[in-house]
Amino acid sequence: MHLIHMRVASGAAVFIYLFAALLLLCGCSTHRQVEKARKLEDQGKYMEAATAYRQLLPRYASQPQKESILQARLGDVLLHAGHVQEGFAALQKAAELDAFNVLAHLRLGQLLASANAPEPARQHLALVLEQQPRNAEAHAVMGTVYISTGAIGKAEQEFQAALSLQPDHQAPAVALAELYSTMGDIERARQVLLRAADANRHEALAFLALGRLEEEQGNTPAAEDAYRNAVRAQDTPETNLRLAQNLFRAARVKEAEEVLSHADSQKPQESTSLADFELSSGRGVRASMHYLAALQNRDPSHTAALAARVIEADLDTAEQLPVESLSNSGPAARTEVARIHLNAYRPKLDPATLAVLEAEIALVEGDLNHAALKASEAVSQGQDSAAAYFVLGEVNRSKGDKAGALAQWQTALSKDPAYSPALLSVAQAEYAAAQYAEAAQKAAAVVRQEPANLNALLLYARILAGSGDYEAARSIAGRALAIARQSAGPHVVLGEIELKQHRAGLALLEFHQALLLDPRSQEALDGLIEVYRQSPLKPQLIARLEHSADAPPRSSVMMEIAGRLYRDRHLYDDAARCFRRALEIDRQRGTAVVALAENTVARQSDESLQQLQPLAGRLGGSADALLSAIKAQEEHRDDQAMSGYELALRQGEQTGIAANNLAWLYAWKGQNLDRALELAKLARDHSPANPAVLDTVGFVYLARREYSEAVKVLKEAIATTDATHATVDAETQNSLHQHLAEAIARSGDKGEPTNGMIGKFSILQKPSAPVSN
Structure with missing residues (x-):
């Protein structure tokens, strides 16, 4: 869990030792190349450093010790660059060439520990400690190995050993504090973190962990103070992001946005915190603008990831456009901007990412066959891509294959357990099945990591309400409202909470407010109708509602509601009249068109039942x-x-x-x-x-x-x-x-005629009404 933080003093000592050994073993020309690789590493240009080390390898193919040192350095920079499999292979090669290569065994121990392979990890770390008993980093990683095997006492000893060797080394302190927290000894955990922070006031790690601990205990002021101390210790995009997340949790949105802007200004070529917030909070247009601005100054190596975010923001905006507003342009008009950006950045995108984005565009357009084709292509191109399996699950969901969708989302989580889109989709499925505890766990994980994620907040609020925790649900929905005041979603969820508590008046206000913000919100309309359904409305009262809707200023929303209430009472002629009037008031009201069609089907179904x-x-x-x-x-x-x-x-x-x-x-x-x-x-x-x-x-x-x-x-x-x-x-x-x-x-019979129907329909089409005669 803490391994990414453990590249500190003892690891640095190992690196310096190996680097010095490599220089002593090299000639002048090679010496300069090694120095160049080291400088690239220090500058964070890991892939360039990897290229430099690879160029040196052929010179030492017959000298195992020198080649082992180079392979270890290559593996280390590849890990920094995120190329874990290649890095692991290089480190394994280094260990095979020289069984006493400390850096290789240390990194292999870290990787195996993080991959939940405790016994192989322990063996590598034991080799390190045999040669360097005072290697604090090895003791710290050994502690995580013992935690995974349940040897809590040994884990505590290893973390304490690491701290005694290097009191200012904060990573083992954080790990030890988390161990105490898990055991329920919160005060002891807090004291470990406070001592670690005092020992090194110029490192933020202990302060960040302390902030998280205080948040979990509900100590909001203490948590904020810890996060602000983290920023004072290291004013970096990461510490500012954690402070902003804390402010979002407190619904202090404006302050959080200012902190994110500051984070972005620190490394304009790397940080997109504010744009990420805007995308997750449903502000696709603003997010796209910020991503495009960042692309102008971005390091070319980051272009692909940022271009993908631009297209995701375009699609987020497209999904919020009502289809009926596009007149005769067709579904493709909604995704026109996304396609323009996709074509512009196509050469920069890898095949798997390209296929994922094309599948998402096809989903927004409603072209399920093309979406399925591209999603399958994404999976074949990116076997380890969580996004590829997720989008395939989305295709299955759109086709009505709930089991198939769930299987793909779970595969996505097996590739990346923290992949938030899959976590939310699985949580949504569990919520629908009334599995509230499991759903809450996943939704809370996303909210914890992305406190401004509007969809996550709304789903979490619904899950809490489903389990009967109405106050917590109302609090989370209130946070969503603070983040997206112009969105109908928070009001809909607040209305649903009030409805569950049989507070019809408050529910009515929330659904009305949602419809004012988005007159085409189907969820708000359904909620408002449900309020009326739970009220003892006789046909005469519905007629008064119809008359009120037809009086200036005429309301297509209220007219449609009157029609739906008539239909509930099998008064189909009255219902049809209301739906037609709703369309006279607003010819682009797509929900009224659907309701009119459903009214006809319902009438036919009643007639079928009579038969x-x-x-x-x-x-x-x-x-x-x-x-x-x-x-x-x-x-x-x-x-x-x-x-x-x-x-x-x-x-x-x-x-x-x-x-x-x-x-x-x-x-x-x-x-x-x-x-x-x-x-x-x-x-x-x-x-x-x-x-x-x-x-x-x-x-x-x-x-x-x-x-x-x-x-x-x-x-x-x-x-x-x-x-x-x-x-x-x-x-x-x-x-x-x-x-x-x-x-x-x-x-696969290509010789059969299909009357032009291939590619337009899914096999999982549900009948509009059952066969009854």
């Missing part, structure tokens, strides 16, 4: 279970629907409706696919010529990846409808052709 009455004899005692299941499916309560269909089947339902709908739901969710196929075949036995049922059979085969079987069944369905001239509704007809195109494309 079930003549089947009462065949339904037997399963009628109530079947009707409840169909209603649950219409309302997108899929788990209750599946339970209801299973109950109906156990009670003897003989129409095939339960079997068909349950098979579709299992296939849609990608679960119980053997059972899904069994049910689909059962439904076909009941209705062998029903196109909708045959479509379900084909859909199940698609979910099972049995593409040839899917093609066969779907062709049969289309042929049957053509031969019998059966009347098939447009939705079923479209679904049959879409699934057939998908099956042909996935089967």
Whole structure:
């Protein structure tokens, strides 16, 4: 955990010893090259230093001791540059060439300890301590090894040994303090850190750890004081960033922004703290401007990473644009700026990053097939890239494959356990499954590291509210509001919290405020409707709401709410009237368009339910279970629907409706696919010529990846409808052709016609309403 801080006095002594030995063993020309490599290292130009060391290696191919020294230096600079695998290989080579190379064994011990390989790490460190018993750095790393094996007593001894050898060496003090903190001895941990800070007032590490400790104990003033002392000790971008994070946690946003600006001014070619804050807090336009400004002065070696951030900021802005505001420009208009920047910096981007960004652009545009193609390409190009697996998970989520999405996000976390986008996505899935403890742990980790991350704060607040900790949830939502006062999101979450506590009046105020900030916020609209739903509103009161919405100044939002309330009460004509009026008031109100379409479907579903009455004899005692299941499916309560269909089947339902709908739901969710196929075949036995049922059979085969079987069944369905001239509704007809195109494309049969449908549809398309007759 602390290994990145342990390149201090004893390690420096090892380096000086090896460097001096190398100079003594070299000629004049080589001496100059070694000096050059050393200077590049001191300047932080690690990859240039690595190149210099590599150029020296061939000269000593037959001199193992000299080559070992060079390999050790090469490995060390590669580690600094972030090339861990290459660095590890160079260090291993150094240790093989000279078993007594202290630096090689020390760094190998550090790497293996951080990779949770305690026994190999212990062996390397034992070799170091055998030659240098007073090597403080080796004692400190050995302490971390003992912690990982549970030998707490030995770990404490090693950390104390390191401190006794070098009292001003703060890294082992921080490790020892964390050990005491874990044991619950907070005061002892605090005293260790205070002593370490006093011993070396010019190093910030102990102050930073003390700030973190005081934050965890809720001592806000003491935490701020520690972070400010860290800045006084070392006024660097890192210490300023930690101070800014502390201020963000206290919702002191303006002060935090000033600190971040100061951090950026210290190293304008390296630091983008303020831009990072703006991106995480939902200010994509401002973030993009700052990143572009930084690109003008940036070291060329950092261009690729910064260019990727520019494009991420462009996409963040694009996602906030309402689709209907683009008129006839199409989805690609939302991502036009991102594509311009992508093309401008394309030569600077590695293949994996390029594929990830192209996949993200395709996702924003809604082109799931192209997104899937690019995400798969990203994974193949970057096997160790957390971003590649994350974006593949996002594609699966967009397709409705929740299990597949979760698997990819977890793979991303296996590549980088601190990768915040994957942590938040997994936390969101756990929150949806009411796994609040697990979700809170992940969301809190992101909030701790990125206290201005708006999405993380909102999700964390929702998780806390879900677990019943309303005060903590309100506090976190308040922090989100302080960071993004012009965002509807914090007000929506605050409204949801009030609604959970049955404070309808306060919830109403928060949802209204959210709609004032973003009239097209679906979450705010849903929250406001939920407030009205929980109130005993009779049709006469809804009519008054409709009349109020139509009075100057007319409100499309309130008119749509009236329509939705009418629809909840199955008053479909009244609902349609309201949705049409909402569109008259605001022709770009996309939610009203969707609501009008849903109203038509709901009316048809009610009519379908009425058509079930003549089947009462065949339904037997399963009628109530079947009707409840169909209603649950219409309302997108899929788990209750599946339970209801299973109950109906156990009670003897003989129409095939339960079997068909349950098979579709299992296939849609990608679960119980053997059972899904069994049910689909059962439904076909009941209705062998029903196109909708045959479509379900084909859909199940698609979910099972049995593409040839899917093609066969779907062709049969289309042929049957053509031969019998059966009347098939447009939705079923479209679904049959879409699934057939998908099956042909996935089967790899290029000779089959697809009617132009390939590439437009996902196999995981959910029916708008269940089959009921």
